Amino acid sequence: MNQDLIAGIDLGGTKILTAVADRQGNILSEIYLPTEAERGTSVILNNLCRSVSLAMSKAGFQGEPGALGIGVPGAVDKGIVHLAPNLGWKEFDLGRELPRIFNCKVETANDANLAALGEYVFGAGQGSSNMLYVTVSTGIGAGIVYRGELFTGESGTAGELGHTTILPEGPLCTCGNYGCLEALASGTSIARQARELVKAGYGQGILPYVDKHLSAKAVGQAARNGDADAIRIIEGAGRYLGLGLSIAVNLLNPSRIILGGGVMDMSDLLWPSLEKEFNTRAHRGAKKVVKLVPAALGSRSGLMGAVALARRLR
Amino acid sequence: MNQDLIAGIDLGGTKILTAVADRQGNILSEIYLPTEAERGTSVILNNLCRSVSLAMSKAGFQGEPGALGIGVPGAVDKGIVHLAPNLGWKEFDLGRELPRIFNCKVETANDANLAALGEYVFGAGQGSSNMLYVTVSTGIGAGIVYRGELFTGESGTAGELGHTTILPEGPLCTCGNYGCLEALASGTSIARQARELVKAGYGQGILPYVDKHLSAKAVGQAARNGDADAIRIIEGAGRYLGLGLSIAVNLLNPSRIILGGGVMDMSDLLWPSLEKEFNTRAHRGAKKVVKLVPAALGSRSGLMGAVALARRLR
Numbered sequence: 001m002n003q004d005l006i007a008g009i010d011l012g013g014t015k016i017l018t019a020v021a022d023r024q025g026n027i028l029s030e031i032y033l034p035t036e037a038e039r040g041t042s043v044i045l046n047n048l049c050r051s052v053s054l055a056m057s058k059a060g061f062q063g064e065p066g067a068l069g070i071g072v073p074g075a076v077d078k079g080i081v082h083l084a085p086n087l088g089w090k091e092f093d094l095g096r097e098l099p100r101i102f103n104c105k106v107e108t109a110n111d112a113n114l115a116a117l118g119e120y121v122f123g124a125g126q127g128s129s130n131m132l133y134v135t136v137s138t139g140i141g142a143g144i145v146y147r148g149e150l151f152t153g154e155s156g157t158a159g160e161l162g163h164t165t166i167l168p169e170g171p172l173c174t175c176g177n178y179g180c181l182e183a184l185a186s187g188t189s190i191a192r193q194a195r196e197l198v199k200a201g202y203g204q205g206i207l208p209y210v211d212k213h214l215s216a217k218a219v220g221q222a223a224r225n226g227d228a229d230a231i232r233i234i235e236g237a238g239r240y241l242g243l244g245l246s247i248a249v250n251l252l253n254p255s256r257i258i259l260g261g262g263v264m265d266m267s268d269l270l271w272p273s274l275e276k277e278f279n280t281r282a283h284r285g286a287k288k289v290v291k292l293v294p295a296a297l298g299s300r301s302g303l304m305g306a307v308a309l310a311r312r313l314r
Numbered sequence: 315m316n317q318d319l320i321a322g323i324d325l326g327g328t329k330i331l332t333a334v335a336d337r338q339g340n341i342l343s344e345i346y347l348p349t350e351a352e353r354g355t356s357v358i359l360n361n362l363c364r365s366v367s368l369a370m371s372k373a374g375f376q377g378e379p380g381a382l383g384i385g386v387p388g389a390v391d392k393g394i395v396h397l398a399p400n401l402g403w404k405e406f407d408l409g410r411e412l413p414r415i416f417n418c419k420v421e422t423a424n425d426a427n428l429a430a431l432g433e434y435v436f437g438a439g440q441g442s443s444n445m446l447y448v449t450v451s452t453g454i455g456a457g458i459v460y461r462g463e464l465f466t467g468e469s470g471t472a473g474e475l476g477h478t479t480i481l482p483e484g485p486l487c488t489c490g491n492y493g494c495l496e497a498l499a500s501g502t503s504i505a506r507q508a509r510e511l512v513k514a515g516y517g518q519g520i521l522p523y524v525d526k527h528l529s530a531k532a533v534g535q536a537a538r539n540g541d542a543d544a545i546r547i548i549e550g551a552g553r554y555l556g557l558g559l560s561i562a563v564n565l566l567n568p569s570r571i572i573l574g575g576g577v578m579d580m581s582d583l584l585w586p587s588l589e590k591e592f593n594t595r596a597h598r599g600a601k602k603v604v605k606l607v608p609a610a611l612g613s614r615s616g617l618m619g620a621v622a623l624a625r626r627l628r
Contacts (some may be wrong), residue, residue, distance in 0.1 A: 016471070075599045083599070126590070130467060130468040142565075144565075145464065146460070151460065151465075152567070153444060153567020153568065153600070153603070154444040154567050154568055154603050155565055155567060155568040155599060155600075155602070155603045156567070156599075157396065157567045157597070157599035157600045158565065158566055158567040158600075159565060160564040160565065160567070160597045160599070160600060161564070161565065163564060164560075164561050164564045164565065165557060165560060165595050166482075167482060168480075168481060168557060176599075177594065177595055177597075178626075191354075213508060243479060243482060246477050246478075246479060247561060247565075249441065249457075250471075250474040250475070250478045251473060251474065251475065251478065251561075251566065252467055252472055252479060252565065253466070253467020253468050253469060253470070253471045253472040253473075254467065254468055255468040268486075272452060279490065280480050281491060283471070283474045283477040283489065283491075284489075285389045285396060285397070285469065285471035285474070286467070286469075286471045286472075286474060288469070289468050289469045305322060
C-alpha cells in the first residue's frame with residue numbers, strides 16, 4: 001500500500017473515471033474505463049478494481065493507494081446504495097463488497113454530493129464553507145457543503161432539488177410528481193418542450209440544428225442564432241432554475257451557489273432570466289450574502305470530490 | 315454568580331418570558347414582563363435585566379445565573395440583530411450591549427431557531443438529531459437542527475420557509491414577493507382569505523364566529539362546525555403547508571418535522587390535506603425516513619430553546 005497516495009473514482013452509468021493523487025490533491029494520473037453496467041455487478045466491481053490498478057501503474061506505482069473515495073450515481077448512505085438505476089443497483093450493500101476488492105480505506109458518497117465537495121476543495125467553492133452545488137444536465141442534482149463538510153441529512157438524500165415541486169400544476173416528472181424542477185429546467189425538459197412545439201407545428205427554427213434527435217444542445221444553438229421559440233424555452237428554464245435556487249437559498253443560507261452540468265454550457269443564454277427570477281424571489285437576508293458562480297471543474301468535479309473524500313480518510 | 319444555574323429569555327415584541335433552570339434544564343422559576351418596545355431600546359434592555367433578577371429571586375437566588383440564552387424575534391447573527399421589526403431594531407449590535415447589563419456568558423439566537431432547539435432538547439424532537447421545526451402562527455418560521463446542533467447558515471437566516479415561493483403566481487406577500495408560504499397558509503393569510511370571501515358576499519357561515527375582527531380562529535371554529543367555505547380555506551392552507559414541507563424535506567432530509575404555532579391548534583382540521591399533499595410531493599428517499607409530529611412545548615418551545623442554548627455555554 002502507498003500511504004502517500006490517494007485515489008478517487010467517479011463511477012458513472014457508462015464510464016468509470018479514476019484519478020490517483022498525492023495527499024495534497026495533486027493529480028498524478030487519470031484514466032477511464034467503460035462501466036459495462038449491462039454485464040452485471042461482478043463486472044462493475046472488477047472494473048472498479050482494474051481502474052485503480054491501471055491508474056496506479058500510469059502514475060508509476062504498484063499496489064493500492066492509501067485511501068479511496070468513490071462517487072456513486074444514486075442514493076447512497078453508509079455504504080448502502082438504495083437506488084442507482086444506471087447500475088441496476090437497489091438496496092445494494094456496496095460497503096460490504098468493497099473490502100473484498102480493496103485493502104485500503106474506502107468511502108462512498110453520492111456523485112452530486114462529491115461534485116459539491118470537489119468544487120469546494122479544488123474549484124469554484126474554495127473559501128466558501130457554506131455552499132450549494134447544483135448540476136443541470138440530463139437531470140438536476142445538488143450537493144450541500146456546510147461548515148466545510150458534506151451536509152447529507154438523515155439518510156444521505158439531502159439536496160434533492162431536482163425532484164422538488166417548483167410549479168404545483170406543472171408537467172409530469174419521471175418521478176411521478178408534477179412540476180418538479182427537473183421536469184421544467186433539465187436538458188431533458190428543454191428537449192421535450194422543443195419536441196412538443198415541433199409536433200404542434202411550431203419551432204421550425206430549431207430543426208436546422210437537430211442532429212439525429214432534438215437535444216437541449218440544438219435548442220441552445222437555435223437560441224444563440226436568434227430563434228424566438230428556442231429563446232423562450234431557454235429563458236423559461238432559466239426562470240425556473242432561478243426560482244428553484246431562491247428556495248434552496250432561503251432554506252440553506254449559503255454564501256455561494258455553484259452551477260455546473262452540461263446545460264450550463266449555455267449559461268450565457270440562461271443566466272439573465274435565472275438571475276432576474278432569483279433576485280425577485282430570494283429573501284433579503286439570504287440573498288445579501290450569496291454569490292451565484294459557474295462551476296470551475298466541469299465534468300471533473302465529481303472525480304475531484306472523490307479525491308477530496310479520500311484525502312479525508314486516515 | 316450562580317454557576318449551577320442558567321437562564322433563558324424569549325424576547326418577544328409584546329412580552330419577555332424568562333426562566334431560571336438548573337444545569338439539567340429543570341425549570342426553577344418562570345416569569346413574564348411586558349417588553350415595552352414602544353419606549354425604546356434602553357427600556358427593552360432594562361426590562362431584560364429586570365426579568366432575570368426577578369426570575370432569580372423567584373427561584374430563591376440572588377445575583378446572576380452562570381449563563382444566559384436569549385431568543386430574538388428577527389434575523390440575528392453573532393450578536394448583530396439585522397432586523398427585528400417588533401422591537402424597532404435594525405443592524406443593532408445587541409452583542410455589544412449585553413455585557414453592559416450581564417456579567418455572565420450570554421448568547422443570542424433567532425427565536426424560531428431556539429424553538430427548534432427547545433423541541434429537540436426538551437420536546438417532540440428528542441432523539442432526532444436531524445430535525446426541522448416549523449411554527450405556523452401570524453407568520454411562518456422554521457428552525458433546523460443538524461447533527462444535534464442548530465443549522466444557521468452563512469448569516470443566521472437558514473430555515474426561511476415562510477418567505478419561500480410555493481405558488482409562483484400566488485398572492486402578494488408582506489415581503490413584496492408573490493406566492494410565499496406565509497401568504498398562503500399563515501394565520502394572517504387564513505383570516506385574509508375569509509375576509510375577502512365575506513367582502514365578495516360569500517362566507518356568511520363564518521360570521522357567527524367572528525369576535526371583534528375576523529381571525530383565523532373564527533375560520534377554524536366555522537370549519538369545525540361544518541361550514542364549507544371555512545373548510546375549503548383551512549384545507550387549502552393545509553395543502554400549501556404540505557407542499558412547503560415537502561420542499562424542505564427534499565433539501566434537508568430530516569428524520570422529524572415538528573409543527574407548532576397557534577394555527578396548529580386546529581391541526582385536526584389541517585392535518586389530512588397537509589399530509590396528503592406532503593406524501594404526494596416529497597421525494598421517496600427523504601419521505602421514507604421522516605415523521606411529521608406536533609410540537610410538545612406549545613408556546614414555551616422558544617423559552618426552552620433559550621434555556622438549552624444557555625446550558626451549552628461554559
